[in-house]
Amino acid sequence: MEPSNLEFRYYLAVTYVRLKKYAEALEIFEWLIKRDPKNYFKAYFDIASVFSSQGLYQKALDTLNLAEKADPNSARVYLEKGYVYKNLKEYDQAIVSFNTARELDPKETQLVYYMVAAVDLEREEFKNADLMFKKAIDIAPQTPLAQSARQTLPVVEQAAWNRKPWYLTTTFNWGYDDNVPRDALGEITGGPLSRGLGVGDQFQTFFLTGGYKFLNRKDMEIGAGYSVFSIGYRDWTENNVTSLSPHLYFQGNFHPVYLRFQYEFSYFYAGGKKQGINPPVYLTFANNSYAKLRMQTFMPTISIIEPYGLRSDINLSYQMKNYLDGVTADASRYGADITQSYKIPNTECYPRVGYRHAYEQSGDSPSIYSYHEVFAGISSPIYWGITGDISFSYMRTDYPEFFFTKRIDETYTLGITLNRYLIERLLLTFNYLHIQNNSDWVNPIPWEYSDPYTFQKNMYILSITYSF
Numbered sequence: 102m103e104p105s106n107l108e109f110r111y112y113l114a115v116t117y118v119r120l121k122k123y124a125e126a127l128e129i130f131e132w133l134i135k136r137d138p139k140n141y142f143k144a145y146f147d148i149a150s151v152f153s154s155q156g157l158y159q160k161a162l163d164t165l166n167l168a169e170k171a172d173p174n175s176a177r178v179y180l181e182k183g184y185v186y187k188n189l190k191e192y193d194q195a196i197v198s199f200n201t202a203r204e205l206d207p208k209e210t211q212l213v214y215y216m217v218a219a220v221d222l223e224r225e226e227f228k229n230a231d232l233m234f235k236k237a238i239d240i241a242p243q244t245p246l247a248q249s250a251r252q253t254l255p256v257v258e259q260a261a262w263n264r265k266p267w268y269l270t271t272t273f274n275w276g277y278d279d280n281v282p283r284d285a286l287g288e289i290t291g292g293p294l295s296r297g298l299g300v301g302d303q304f305q306t307f308f309l310t311g312g313y314k315f316l317n318r319k320d321m322e323i324g325a326g327y328s329v330f331s332i333g334y335r336d337w338t339e340n341n342v343t344s345l346s347p348h349l350y351f352q353g354n355f356h357p358v359y360l361r362f363q364y365e366f367s368y369f370y371a372g373g374k375k376q377g378i379n380p381p382v383y384l385t386f387a388n389n390s391y392a393k394l395r396m397q398t399f400m401p402t403i404s405i406i407e408p409y410g411l412r413s414d415i416n417l418s419y420q421m422k423n424y425l426d427g428v429t430a431d432a433s434r435y436g437a438d439i440t441q442s443y444k445i446p447n448t449e450c451y452p453r454v455g456y457r458h459a460y461e462q463s464g465d466s467p468s469i470y471s472y473h474e475v476f477a478g479i480s481s482p483i484y485w486g487i488t489g490d491i492s493f494s495y496m497r498t499d500y501p502e503f504f505f506t507k508r509i510d511e512t513y514t515l516g517i518t519l520n521r522y523l524i525e526r527l528l529l530t531f532n533y534l535h536i537q538n539n540s541d542w543v544n545p546i547p548w549e550y551s552d553p554y555t556f557q558k559n560m561y562i563l564s565i566t567y568s569f
Contacts, residue, residue: 107137114147123151142172146181158188176206183216192224211240215250222253225319227261264319268326269311269569276532277303280558285332285340286371286393291420291434291459293472293498294512294538296553303335305383311569312348322352328365333373333383341373343387357406362399369394395423410444430464438474450481457496466502473497483519490518503542510554513537530564 114129130148133141145168152161162185168178179202186195196217203213218233234250234257241247280297282288287295312326331343346367353360374389403415418436438457445452460471478492493515500508513536520530540554 158185161185176202187220192220195220211237215246231257266314266317272308272566274306274562274564276562278560281337286342297556302337306332307384320354325349331384331386333385335383338373338375341385343370359404361402365398367396392425397421412442414440432461432463434461452479467504470498470500487521492516508542510540526568528566532562534560
């Protein structure tokens with residue numbers, strides 16, 4: 102073809118678009134409209150598409166307004182204007198444009214219903230979005246557009262559930278620990294692994310958290326709530342812990358960055374008394390317990406959704422611990438961790454690596470510690486709706502003033518998790534943990550050669566979680 106051939110020039114411009122040489126493409130498209138406006142009316146849509154691809158939606162709309170003047174009865178003009186208005190978040194105008202396209206060309210009815218539903222979903226008019234997707238399906242149930250609408254209906258339901266002004270989630274665990282910790286409260290509040298008692302025991306935990314969102318927008322939430330946690334052992338009831346924790350939070354959803362700041366005030370009770378011979382429920386919920394700890398926690402978190410399936414999660418925390426037993430010294434703890442995850446293309450497989458650090462300052466010198474932890478893991482669907490996760494971590498903990506000497510522990514942890522939704526929002530989970538703790542501590546009592554800080558343990562936990 103010769104360069105004077107208009108069709109040749111049109112496809113040359115299309116090629117420039119694919120090569121992202123937008124200036125050259127726009128020059129040709131505009132020339133074609135001036136040269137032969139009737140046969141190259143389609144160039145208006147190409148120009149609008151170029152502007153939209155660059156995020157220049159107002160320029161795209163201006164171009165389509167020119168196309169509307171050139172042919173006010175073109176249904177496609179109004180369809181394209183609907184897309185641009187949607188991108189501009191001018192949702193009412195988008196729906197007017199889509200409906201005008203349907204009036205001009207009834208063959209576009211299914212597409213219009215689908216796009217109106219998409220607009221309503223984006224502006225969180227969930228009931229109408231559900232209705233319009235169903236109407237789009239009814240027009241022609243076998244088309245690819247109808248299939249897409251069917252796949253989107255659960256998304257509408259989930260989005261509506263996520264946007265409700267209240268939240269409530271509860272978890273119940275049953276487990277077995279073959280080496281019960283001496284300091285269950287310390288581990289629960291973020292401390293390193295404590296030495297074991299050398300005996301095994303069954304335990305149960307209960308967790309309930311709920312609250313209300315005072316500000317409940319798509320891009321921002323502010324809310325307050327209350328959490329209850331309790332762990333109870335069948336035999337070693339002195340290790341029972343119960344906490345009551347009101348909290349306040351702010352969350353900003355500014356894609357691709359998501360921010361959250363949460364403040365918690367927690368009141369911990371420790372100890373308990375066995376209520377009977379092997380009762381079916383080991384939880385005592387602070388019955389026969391004593392007030393042990395008041396703790397304030399400040400937790401800023403940042404999540405960043407990155408290109409190429411990458412995601413970064415950064416968590417910071419600061420805790421102020423005020424012990425109430427008259428024996429344990431007050432403490433403050435600083436913590437930070439970062440996790441980098443990756444979604445393997447065309448799969449639901451997510452490998453991850455991360456690093457965690459914490460430092461606790463205490464008025465009791467042997468309780469001062471800092472640790473560095475590296476970890477890696479991978480989660481993936483397995484079969485029958487079961488998702489599996491395997492992780493490994495290595496942690497080095499330094500106790501700089503451990504009874505007039507320095508102590509260093511190295512902890513290796515292997516974790517395996519299997520979970521499956523039994524019904525919507527009812528999650529069944531099984532966890533297995535194998536932990537090996539090695540310590541360089543030397544017993545100062547010469548006739549006692551054992552090192553109580555070198556030990557291993559296994560934990561088996563079955564959990565059921567429901568979100569209301």
